[in-house]
Amino acid sequence: MAREGMPWSRRAGGDRKDRRSTPVGAERNPRRVVGFSDAVIAIAVTLLVLEIRPPEDTRHLWQGLRELWPSYAAYFLTFLLIGQMWVNHHVMFDHIRAADRLVLLFNTLLLMQIAFLPFASAVLAGAFESGEGERTAVVFYGIAYEVAAILFNVIWEYARHGRRLLDADTDPAAAAAISRRFRPAPVWIAAGTALGAWHPVLGLVVLAAFVPFYWWPIKGEVASIRRAREHAGGGSA
Template sequence: MTSWIRSLAQAQRPQAGATDPAFGMERGPRRVTGFTDAVFAITSTLLVLDIRLPNGTENLDRGLLTLWPSYLAYAVTFLLIGQTWVNHHIMFDHIRSVDRLLLLLNTLMLMIGAFLPFAASVLAQAFRTGQGERPATVFYGVTFMLGAIVFNLIWQYARHDHRLLGRTIDPEGARVISRRLLPAPFWIALGTGLGIVVPLLGVLVIASLIPFYWLSIPGENRSRRQRGSTGDRGQARE
């Protein structure tokens, strides 16, 4: 992944005499975050449409209980989308500009994210009927894993040579965020693999990402500006 990011970043640098980089001019990230917020909001809302009323009102309590796979798929997927949205904001708090390749990577991430309601529906249906739980769990896990890979690519590309990052973060702070984001694809892959053997366990392992990625990131706020102000205070004391 690192070598691929390096080659893309090198291709992005303008050649001698060229006025624009290979992947287009850079622009502010505001419209990217606005569009991303909208897609995440719509995707999260669509999840509830898969929870349908049981047939009739006789034995309603039992009918509602039988919908537990839909509740599980809804809760896990909604919270995973939510923590992805939060970490996306953390990334873009430090990304000062975007180019065409970063826009493409973000679009691919949103394309995968918009597919999650279908993957959650497949998972819920398989557990409700008791048929196809293993392929449904793998399908669900692979969808999330692809999203996590692209999510990591966005940050790795943006932070390479600190080219697209602002003064809100220094290289060490950028590495801290990288270390927090990197385990996600492997964690999801583990849950997907376990899902082949025990489907419900696989889903729970994937769901265990939720509390980890809602935690704050120690060291994220290390910035050049903070270091400069600290140094200025030290000189003033001397």
């Protein structure tokens, strides 16, 4: 009877084992973390379009719309990058069985950074529209993404360390494949940011190349899931 009032994570496993595996606070079901994160990310991508201001001179409307190309480009790039973060956030939390206090803190910092990206995008577009401050704008934009990329790695590696917060069904090969995909991101973004300080357009090209690479499926994880399904099917037969 006394066990009925315990947290779900302690009922699922041994009390002593859970205390060792969760050094920072109690374990919580990550579903609410994912739901809250989805909401913040949805708001962030919606705010992007609000940063595109329609031309005030409607007598030369077509010319004014053409001159907004930096805003369109910043919107397109940032929307895809934030969408990419949303996908990879789900990749992480598909394998994280529980969230302790540090996961909640790191995830909150990540969401704070994602919510900041519409502002960074507006700064980038404004600099290219005015033709002044492009180098600073690219560096500012790159730093905003650099922090987010670092936080992705921090959350995943913390949850993966000792497998204390990972789902028991997560194949070690899948966990390693996710790590291999996440780890190059800070270096890649830092390179684009540094290049942008010298040549803004080239820096943005490097940052934009980040998009197709990180939308591509994680091969190791896909293979691991396929093997697990085949094994489950064979066992049930």
